[in-house]
Amino acid sequence: MKCVMCGASTRPPRLERVPYRAAPHVTLDGVAVLACSNSDCGETYTEYPDLTGIESRVAEALAARGGRLDGQSVRFLRRWLGWSGQDMALHLSVQPETVSRWETDAVLMAVPTENLLRMCVMNKRHLGSEFELERTLALPNQATPEADVRIDMALPRPPANVSRRLSQRACHLALVA
Ligand SMILES: [Zn+2]
Numbered sequence: 001m002k003c004v005m006c007g008a009s010t011r012p013p014r015l016e017r018v019p020y021r022a023a024p025h026v027t028l029d030g031v032a033v034l035a036c037s038n039s040d041c042g043e044t045y046t047e048y049p050d051l052t053g054i055e056s057r058v059a060e061a062l063a064a065r066g067g068r069l070d071g072q073s074v075r076f077l078r079r080w081l082g083w084s085g086q087d088m089a090l091h092l093s094v095q096p097e098t099v100s101r102w103e104t105d106a107v108l109m110a111v112p113t114e115n116l117l118r119m120c121v122m123n124k125r126h127l128g129s130e131f132e133l134e135r136t137l138a139l140p141n142q143a144t145p146e147a148d149v150r151i152d153m154a155l156p157r158p159p160a161n162v163s164r165r166l167s168q169r170a171c172h173l174a175l176v177a
Pocket residue numbers: 003004005006007008036037038041042043
């Protein structure tokens with residue numbers, strides 16, 4: 001390609017590791033970087049590969065990363081979940097001010113809360129609009145559960161190729177229940 005700044009041609013692309021600026025602590029490997037051949041210019045151009053799905057990969061990698069979540073990571077994960085600060089406060093049973101303290105690194109999340117956030121990220125596709133945990137917990141004046149849980153055993157049988165160990169485990173679970 002031609003350099004937009006000086007019109008000289010660019011050198012062949014080199015694959016480099018570049019920071020992913022939308023999220024903290026994330027680098028993208030194998031990004032094509034083209035440098036202008038005019039040494040007085042020095043402009044470089046980055047050609048990002050197809051970034052479809054990149055946010056999901058980043059979010060799941062951040063949620064699986066060892067060590068505690070810092071404020072930037074909490075903010076990225078919250079936004080990726082589609083939660084406002086109010087939403088996060090509601091889902092994680094804290095005050096809205098607490099969310100901003102997490103995101104500004106004023107306080108660390110409590111470990112159980114952090115685990116819940118990580119599990120929400122890992123299970124986002126199951127959350128959807130059905131994330132009603134806080135509604136379920138917050139049923140007014142109800143200290144005991146609503147009704148006994150009933151499981152329909154007439155649901156479709158598992159496919160024939162399911163391993164014997166799996167079906168044995170299912171029997172064991174049934175006996176325990
Ligand atoms: Zn140039």
